[in-house]
Amino acid sequence: LxxxxxxxxxxxxxxxxxxxxxxxxxxxxxxxxxxxxxxxxxxxxxxxxxxxxxxxxxxxxxxxxxxxxxxxxxxxxxxxxxxxxxxxxxxxxxxxxxxxxxxxxxxxxxxxxSATLNKRVKIVAPGEEITGRAIDIDTNGALVIKGKDGSLRSVIAGDCIHLS
The missing domain is CATH 3.30.930.10 (Bira Bifunctional Protein; Domain 2)
Known part of the structure; x- marks a missing residue:
């Protein structure tokens, strides 16, 4: 970072x-x-x-x-x-x-x-895709994503695509 x-x-x-x-x-x-x-x-x-x-x-x-x-x-x-x-x-x-x-x-x-925070994003990581709203960066540099169901995921690596 x-x-x-x-x-x-x-x-x-x-x-x-x-x-x-x-x-x-x-x-x-x-x-x-x-x-x-x-x-x-x-x-x-x-x-x-x-x-x-x-x-x-x-x-x-x-x-x-x-x-x-x-x-x-x-x-x-x-x-x-x-x-x-x-x-x-x-x-x-x-x-x-x-x-x-x-x-x-x-x-x-x-x-x-940041141009990423508060945007809808899709993260393409090995073996999975995660879609949601980027809401934070944690102390490890992971992107915190809130899914449609309200669940939170921390992603440490992957390709980030801004959706909106």
Missing amino acids: MASVAVAKAIRKAFDLKAELKWPNDVLIEGRKVCGILAEMEAEMDRVNFINLGIGINANTSISQYEKTATSLKEELRKEISRKQLLNSLLKEIAKQQALLTENKLLEEWKKL
């Missing part, structure tokens, strides 16, 4: 675009994906052995290279952007969000930037 908050805030500050978060790891502008994040971690009870983090931001790419569901900073601003400016803004935000992580405030920041 930390990386997605950092990317969204970096884009907002550097380019004055309304970047929002789609659970679990996408950054959107006007509902279209501008960034995807992949994270892999190995940890034990008392320590983190490693974290691999991949951040793919569509910076100066043409929209014709993507579906209608994607965008780039260049397309949104109608001009090429400075990758150096983007990187500097991102590195500053990563440092700020790391500090929030230690203060247990990161989840609050994620919720403020």
Whole structure:
């Protein structure tokens, strides 16, 4: 969650675009994906052995290279952007969000930037599909979904499709 908050805030500050978060790891502008994040971690009870983090931001790419569901900073601003400016803004935000992580405030920041919360969603996970309203993110980063019957499910991984 930390990386997605950092990317969204970096884009907002550097380019004055309304970047929002789609659970679990996408950054959107006007509902279209501008960034995807992949994270892999190995940890034990008392320590983190490693974290691999991949951040793919569509910076100066043409929209014709993507579906209608994607965008780039260049397309949104109608001009090429400075990758150096983007990187500097991102590195500053990563440092700020790391500090929030230690203060247990990161989840609050994620919720403020969320494009997923309070929407009807369909989660496609291995072996199942879950449909309902996204009502919360728990302390583990799981999306809490309320079904039509009022039942609550916490989903830790899967592809999230916004239905409304």
